[in-house]
Amino acid sequence: MRTTRHLALTGNIASGKSTVADLLAAHGATIIDADQLAREAVAPGTDGFEAVVEQFGPSVVSNDGVLDRAALRARVFSDPVAREALNAIVHPRVRRLRDDAVAAARERGDPLVISDIPLLFEVGLEHAFDAILLVDAPEAIRKARLIRDRGLSPAVAQSMIDAQWPTTRKRGRVHWIIDNDGTPETLRARVEALWPALTGPDWPPPLPQPASGADTSP
Numbered sequence: 001m002r003t004t005r006h007l008a009l010t011g012n013i014a015s016g017k018s019t020v021a022d023l024l025a026a027h028g029a030t031i032i033d034a035d036q037l038a039r040e041a042v043a044p045g046t047d048g049f050e051a052v053v054e055q056f057g058p059s060v061v062s063n064d065g066v067l068d069r070a071a072l073r074a075r076v077f078s079d080p081v082a083r084e085a086l087n088a089i090v091h092p093r094v095r096r097l098r099d100d101a102v103a104a105a106r107e108r109g110d111p112l113v114i115s116d117i118p119l120l121f122e123v124g125l126e127h128a129f130d131a132i133l134l135v136d137a138p139e140a141i142r143k144a145r146l147i148r149d150r151g152l153s154p155a156v157a158q159s160m161i162d163a164q165w166p167t168t169r170k171r172g173r174v175h176w177i178i179d180n181d182g183t184p185e186t187l188r189a190r191v192e193a194l195w196p197a198l199t200g201p202d203w204p205p206p207l208p209q210p211a212s213g214a215d216t217s218p
Contacts, residue, residue, distance in 0.1 A: 004106045005203065006113050008128070010120035011135030012164045014142035014149070016180035016187060020135045021116045023191040029198075030110045032101045034094060034117045041093035042067055051089045056082070077163070091123060112198060121165055121173065131204035132174040133194075136167045137181050175204040 009024070011017030025031045042048040044065055053061060056075060062068040076083040098115060105113045114133075120126055137145075139161060146157035171177060176194060180187050197203070 004102075004110055004113055005198075006102060006115065006130050007198065008120050008126065008132045009114050009116045009135070010118060010132065010170070010174075012142065012167055012170075013118070013160050014145040015135045015137050015167075017116065017118065017135040019184075019187065020133075020178055020180070020191055021114065023188060024114055024195075024198075027191075027195050028112070030105050030113045032098055032105075032113060032115045034098070034115065034119075037094045037097045037101075038090055040097060041090055046093075048089060048093045052086070055085055055089065077159075087123070119164070121170055126173060131176070133176045133178065133198075134167070134170055134174040135178050135180055136171065137179065139166075141181055172208050175207060 007029075009017060009021055011020070021031050021033070040046075042052050049067065052067060052072070056072065060068050060072045060075065062071075072086070076086050102113055102115075115129065117123075117125060120132065126132060143154070143157045143161060146152045146160065147154060150157075152160070176197065178187070178190050178194060180190075197205075
C-alpha cells in the first residue's frame, strides 16, 4: 500500500483557498472539505442537527427543514459564548467525519490527501497533519473581494476578516505559502510550480525559523 500524505490547506477568508483546492484536485489530490463536512455533521436527521436545534431553538431551522446557516451565523458571529457552544457541537463531529474520510483514502492508497480547513490555527488543529499549505493575500485585497464578490458592506467585510488570526501569525508556522495577489493565471502558475514539491521525495520541508521577536504564541 502506498504511503498517504495528509496536507492541511488553510487560508483566511477571501484568500482564494477554495480555488487552490480545485486546482490541486485537478492534479489528482483527494480533497476533504471542512465546510462540506460541517454541513454533513448537522444535516437533518443527524444527532448534530438535533443538538444545534436544542441549543439555539427552532428559529435556526428554515422552512424546508434544514438549518438556516445565515440565521445561525448571525446568532454566533458576535457572541463568543454562542460560537463556542456551536463549535462544541460541530467540531467533534467534523473531526470524526474527517478521520473516516482519511482512513478511506489511506485504504485506497491515495497518495495525497488535502484537508481544506479555513480555521486550522484558530481551532488548534495544526499539529494533526503531515504538512501545511497556506493561501494568502493582502488584507486590502481580501476585503475588496468580499465587498465585490459577496456584496458585503465594508464594515461587515472587515469584521469577518478580524474574526480570524492575521496571516502574519500563520506564515511562519506553515511549510508552503501560495500568495494569491495577482490574476487567476498567476495563481494557476503558482499552484503548478508547487505541485512537484507536494508530491516529490523531499517532503515536507522544515518549518521556517522564526525571526527574532516574531509571534510564536499558540
